[in-house]
Amino acid sequence: MSEIPVEWTVSGGTAPYTLMIDGESEDGSHEYAGASGTASVSCALDIGQTVIGGPYNNRYRRYLKEPRVYSGRKTIRATVTDSGGATAETSAGVYVITDFGASNTPLRAGETYPVFDQLITIPDEITNAIMGSFETPDGGESSFSIGFRGPGYRAFVDIGISTGTVYRREIQRSALTAIERAAGQSPVDDEVILLSLQRIGDSVGQQPQGMSE
DSSP: OOEEEEEEEOOSSOSSOEEEETTBSBOSSOBOBSSEEEEEEESOSOOOSOOOSTTTTOSOOBTTBOOOOOSEEEEEEEEEEOTTSOEEEEEEEEEEOOOOOSSSOEEOTTOEEEETTEEEEOOTTOSSEEEEEEEOOTTSOOEEEEEEEETTEEEEEEEETTTOOEEEEEEEEOOOOHHHHHTTOOOOOHHHHHHHHHHHHHTTTOOOTTOOO
16 A cells, blocks of 8 residues: 655644544554654545554555545645643645556546656546557657547547657547437537547646645
8 A cells, every 4th residue: 555654743732642643543663652753644535444453464444445546635634632632633735646557547537647757637527538558659759548438429639658749639429329319418519529638638747736836
């Protein structure tokens, strides 16, 4: 399980202090204690119910199954209680970026992913994006594709692995499926699809929104 390092410093109140960081009182190696220290928390956005110890000695387990780590914003919350019962709270925000490293991987809307040397953000309106194939044309730059589909179409954008150059934006049209017709869906205009493809291309190399500092 990937982890995020954290540091804490407590001032004021009366020692000894009791700390809870990301819903836990200890990490895999020691208890959170003292006026300052270092620790680690799970990269999972929601660790849910945990079990410390057990046959796998893993604190990041939910009903004996590890929570999935997704790209997205994570808020790490810390609560300190002094010996007199006084408490204080604080929080810090981080952005978790997962590395999937394989084709045919589903990508979540609005989240940022690393693809070799590039960062790619999936637009909020695309809920079924997928990592496509990798290609290396003769004498050209290797590229990867991001694809998604909707009523009566499939769309793709090819992006250079090293330079981030957009090499292709393509829309493939098809007849509506019986399920799409039954749901009352209609074909989407090319302009709408091309805008989503452009947003993918424009996101290349950009940090997640609000995390540029």
